[in-house]
Amino acid sequence: MENLLAEGIDDRALHHVGNTGIDSLRQVLDKSGHGHRQRQRVRSTVLVTLHRRANYDRNAVIVCDALIGLASARQDLRILFPVHPNPRVSATIRRRLEAHPSIDLVEPMRYQHFIECAERAALIISDSGGIQEEAPHLGTPLLVPRCNTERPESIETGFVQLIPIDRDRIVRAALDALVSPRRPALPIDDRAPFGAGNAAQRVVSILESTLLSQAYA
Secondary structure, three states: HHHHHHHHOHHHHOOOOHHHHHHHHHHHHHHOOOHHHHOOOOOOOOEOOOOHHHOOOHHHHHHHHHHHHHHHHHHOOEEEEEEOOOOHHHHHHHHHHOOOHHHHHHHHOHHHHHHHHHHHOEEEEEOOOHHHHHHHHHHOOEEEEEOOOOOOOHHOOOOOOOOOHHHHHHHHHEEEHHHHOOOOOOOOOOOOOOOOHHHHHHHHHHHHHHHHHHHHH
């Protein structure tokens, strides 16, 4: 909003509507029985994804080695890892982790299945942007192996933590998160950082209103 205003855009043409990704999340949670699934959380599962360009090559090796260290420190854990199809990152992941008995490398999941797994997991480790928006509404702590994020609002919720690409720091942060008291999921409402799950409806209403006003101008 500030950047657009600085460019001279009329503030009457700007509308805060939220993120349509939260619309999708809300639909999935409404269909799956959100509260019941939280009570059935699988405390021994860690869900992992890795795909950002900054985490190719050496950084991917470091994250994989951290997962091996975490599995060694907590032998009760199962690590569920949907592997991104990009060979630049998937080759490293499979080479380092495929033979590990506590790590399940699986194909990419459909959105609803992924959200169900994320909601039931004890911990998520991911460099994804979207999951930073979703994790607070699932009540699942998230470690983000990156040096920065374009979603600082997620950090402010207390559910999301940036972790430098360092094996020991990732392992230590994961172990701490796994034993920390769980917090209730952040409700999807008007106070939620990325919207109340009605962004698409608001976009349509604004477009209809704008087009009608132009038609009768």
